[in-house]
Amino acid sequence: MAADPAVEKGCHRIAHAIGSAALERFDGNVARTFSQGSPTCVSGYYHGILERSFLGITSKARLVEVARSLCAEGELRRRGFLDYQCRHGLGHGLMIQTGYDLPLTLSVCARLGTGWDRKACASGSFMENIDTRFGYRSPWLDDEDPLYPCTRLRLRDQHSCYLRASWRILVSNDGDFAKTAAACARLGGWARTCFRGYGRDAAEGVRYAPDKIRRLCRFAGADQGDCLRGAARTIANASGARGIEPATVLCNRAPRSERADCFSGVGLVVGMLYPTSRSRQSACGRITREHREACTKAASAEVDPSGREAWG
Numbered sequence: 001m002a003a004d005p006a007v008e009k010g011c012h013r014i015a016h017a018i019g020s021a022a023l024e025r026f027d028g029n030v031a032r033t034f035s036q037g038s039p040t041c042v043s044g045y046y047h048g049i050l051e052r053s054f055l056g057i058t059s060k061a062r063l064v065e066v067a068r069s070l071c072a073e074g075e076l077r078r079r080g081f082l083d084y085q086c087r088h089g090l091g092h093g094l095m096i097q098t099g100y101d102l103p104l105t106l107s108v109c110a111r112l113g114t115g116w117d118r119k120a121c122a123s124g125s126f127m128e129n130i131d132t133r134f135g136y137r138s139p140w141l142d143d144e145d146p147l148y149p150c151t152r153l154r155l156r157d158q159h160s161c162y163l164r165a166s167w168r169i170l171v172s173n174d175g176d177f178a179k180t181a182a183a184c185a186r187l188g189g190w191a192r193t194c195f196r197g198y199g200r201d202a203a204e205g206v207r208y209a210p211d212k213i214r215r216l217c218r219f220a221g222a223d224q225g226d227c228l229r230g231a232a233r234t235i236a237n238a239s240g241a242r243g244i245e246p247a248t249v250l251c252n253r254a255p256r257s258e259r260a261d262c263f264s265g266v267g268l269v270v271g272m273l274y275p276t277s278r279s280r281q282s283a284c285g286r287i288t289r290e291h292r293e294a295c296t297k298a299a300s301a302e303v304d305p306s307g308r309e310a311w312g
Contacts, residue, residue: 008207011041013133016092019048028053031073034082039240043085047124050089051133054097060104063094064111067121079116079303081240081272087117091124095138102129102140102149106157115307122160123312130164146172146183150190160312162190166198177202181219195223196311199230199265208235210250225261228254232265233311241273248287263291267298268311274299 001008019037022045026033030049037045053070057063071086090112094105102125109121129138142148146168150161165187169180177198184194199217206212217227228251236247244266251262267284274280277300284295301309 012044012047013131015041015044016048016051016133019045020052021048023049023052029073030070030086031075034076034086039081039085039238039243042238043088043240046082046085047089047092050086050093050124051096052093054093057097060108063097063108067094067108068112071117077275079272079305080275081269084120084272087112087120088124088127091121091126092128093124094121095125095128096133100129100132100136100138100140102138106153110156114305116303116305116310117307118156119160119307119310119312122157123163126160126164130168141168143172147187158190159193162187162193163197163200163312165190165194166201170201175205177205177216178219181221185221185223192223192226195220195226196230196233199227199232200234202227203231203234208238208246208250210246210253213250214254224255225258228258228262229265232262233268234265236266236269240269243269244273244287251288251291259288260291260294263288263295264298267295268302270295271299271302 001011007014022036023030023033030053033049034046050070054063054066057066067090070090071083076083076086091105091109094108095102098104105125106122109118109125112118112121129140132138140149147165150158150165153161166180166184169183173179180198184191184198187194198220202213202216206216213231217224217231220227232247232250235250236243247266251259251266254262266287270280270283274283280299281296284292284299288295302311
């Protein structure tokens, strides 16, 4: 990564391949393979494990059965950081195994245990849908309509779809963040969700440089806080516990009026990293005294089994 910009840019997918190969090395033992990895490159290693986990399965009933069991192996703490990476990875794996059949994949995700599980799985499905592997293009993309298929989905899946919409809009306009922000602003009730995804894309696009992120978030206007929330969550999630500090740097440099939203983004990852309400509150207090409440509230909401306020 230090020597080759192409490797740095593609490191998430490269880590996917390493995770997939590691699962083969460890004879399909998901728990053991997880234990050998790290969240490097936005947890691509973990996601790659799940890509290979459905190999050879051809029926929906069996896909559901395996999807329900894979992340229950070993000692993954429920709704913890690794549990999220596992459930998110299910979406990647299901899309690949079904030949990018998005409706089928989402229907399998819908059969998982809790709303949180379903949302995490759907998030991986939509990520795989817009960034496919093996030289394949998903049939669930439309170059004339970057929002497709969001408007045609069940309400339960629209959040995860609109959270990825900004990336497709950026592709359609050659990476113009100002035009993308304007497109998000036209989405009415889904604008805030789009801007949170826009914050993720801004953070990744400028390699997590805080001042550059702040400049791009200004295009969001009144929704700048949602942009910073998405950016902070992205920075923290990229490296797990090690990502909290650089995310905090971003929030401390944010406009004072938007800092609570920004620290809420950090809180989303704090919620998964720490196992109890008390430890989450303590962690948020170490991160920010002034906005501890916003951080703690987001941390608690992220791990609610319903998944209603989870990132997804």
